[in-house]
Amino acid sequence: KNQVEQSPQSLIILEGKNCTLQCNYTVSPFSNLRWYKQDTGRGPVSLTIMTFSENTKSNGRYTATLDADTKQSSLHITASQLSDSASYICVVSAPRTGDMRFGAGTRLTVKP
Amino acid sequence: KAGVTQTPRYLIKTRGQQVTLSCSPISGHRSVSWYQQTPGQGLQFLFEYFSETQRNKGNFPGRFSGRQFSNSRSEMNVSTLELGDSALYLCASGFSGDSYNEQFFGPGTRLTVL
Numbered sequence: 001k002n003q004v005e006q007s008p009q010s011l012i013i014l015e016g017k018n019c020t021l022q023c024n025y026t027v028s029p030f031s032n033l034r035w036y037k038q039d040t041g042r043g044p045v046s047l048t049i050m051t052f053s054e055n056t057k058s059n060g061r062y063t064a065t066l067d068a069d070t071k072q073s074s075l076h077i078t079a080s081q082l083s084d085s086a087s088y089i090c091v092v093s094a095p096r097t098g099d100m101r102f103g104a105g106t107r108l109t110v111k112p
Numbered sequence: 113k114a115g116v117t118q119t120p121r122y123l124i125k126t127r128g129q130q131v132t133l134s135c136s137p138i139s140g141h142r143s144v145s146w147y148q149q150t151p152g153q154g155l156q157f158l159f160e161y162f163s164e165t166q167r168n169k170g171n172f173p174g175r176f177s178g179r180q181f182s183n184s185r186s187e188m189n190v191s192t193l194e195l196g197d198s199a200l201y202l203c204a205s206g207f208s209g210d211s212y213n214e215q216f217f218g219p220g221t222r223l224t225v226l
Contacts, residue, residue, distance in 0.1 A: 043116070043202050043217030044155075089155060099168060102155040 003027045004092050006103035014111055017080055021106045023073040023090030031095035035064050035075045038087045038105070047075070047088075080110045114138065116205050116218035124224045130191040133221045137184050137205030143167075144186040145215065146178055149200040158201075161186055162208075190223075198225045 004025045013019050025033070032051050036044035048057040048064040050073075056065045061078045077084055090103040117136045125131050137144050145168075146158040157170040161180035178188040184205070190197055200222050204215040 041219075043204070043219050045217065046214060049214065091155075099170070100157045102157070104154045 003101045004090055004103040006088075006090050006106050008106060009104070010107040010109070012109045012111060013080055015080060015082055019077050019080060019108065021075045021077075021088050021090075021108070023075070023103055025071050025073070025090070025092045025101070025103075027092040027094055027101050028071070029095055030092050032093050033064075033066055033073050034091045034093075035062070035073075036089045036091060038089060040086070044089060077108075080108075082110050082112060084108060085110045116203060116216055118201075118203050118218040118221050120221060121219065122222045122224075124226060125193050126226050127193055127195060129193050130189065131193060131223060133188045133190075133201055133203075133223075135186045135188070135203030135205075135218060137186070137203075138216055141205035141207055141216075142184050143206040143208060143215075144180055144184065145204045145206075146186070146188050147202040147204070148172075149202060149220070150198070155202070158188070193225045195225050198223060 007022045032049055034049045035047045037047050038044040047059050047062050050057050050066045052068045063076045066073045087105040087107050089105040092101045116138055119134045135144055143162045145160040147155050148158055149155045158172055158176055159166055159178050160168040164180045175191045180186045200220045202217050202220045204217045206215045
């Protein structure tokens with residue numbers, strides 16, 4: 001069983017709408033959790049990175065939240081744009097080893 | 113400042129052959145990590161190098177190896193290629209080697225094994 005589970009697998013929304021992507025993890029302990037955006041045919045781009053002591057981190061229209069007690073994170077996208085169409089990947093890193101566990105990603109499609 | 117570059121961008125090999133992929137990190141970055149991405153398995157961590165030393169290693173067979181040079185450029189080698197090695201291989205660089213290291217990914221090398 002993957003230690004990082006993302007939901008939904010895919011999502012289609014209309015331009016201008018908000019959406020929330022979920023990430024549940026079992027990696028413990030962990031040192032930080034990151035959200036990446038990956039456009040088709042390109043490498044991932046970092047959106048946010050949070051340590052276990054942080055609850056929220058924003059990057060423009062992207063806001064990530066973290067609940068270390070329930071081992072859940074979410075990525076909220078506000079006022080979606082067509083360029084938000086991409087895969088969003090949640091990554092959890094273990095302390096000391098820095099071992100990274102990746103979620104399978106959520107494929108977001110924003111339609112006009 | 114130039115981003116992470118990877119060469120070649122595309123590669124076609126046959127089973128049993130070996131392949132070497134190259135990654136040039138962003139100037140000043142000393143940490144280089146390699147990842148394999150496939151539709152079925154998603155992104156998987158291969159290994160990380162910092163100042164020419166392998167710091168972390170993922171769960172891949174010994175056919176996968178790498179090294180880092182004094183100028184921080186890194187190479188990854190896969191020997192005795194298998195069909196299942198077909199994937200996008202991504203390289204990422206960062207300033208430091210700690211786990212909070214901000215990583216910047218390259219465009220990847222698309223490897224196809226026939």
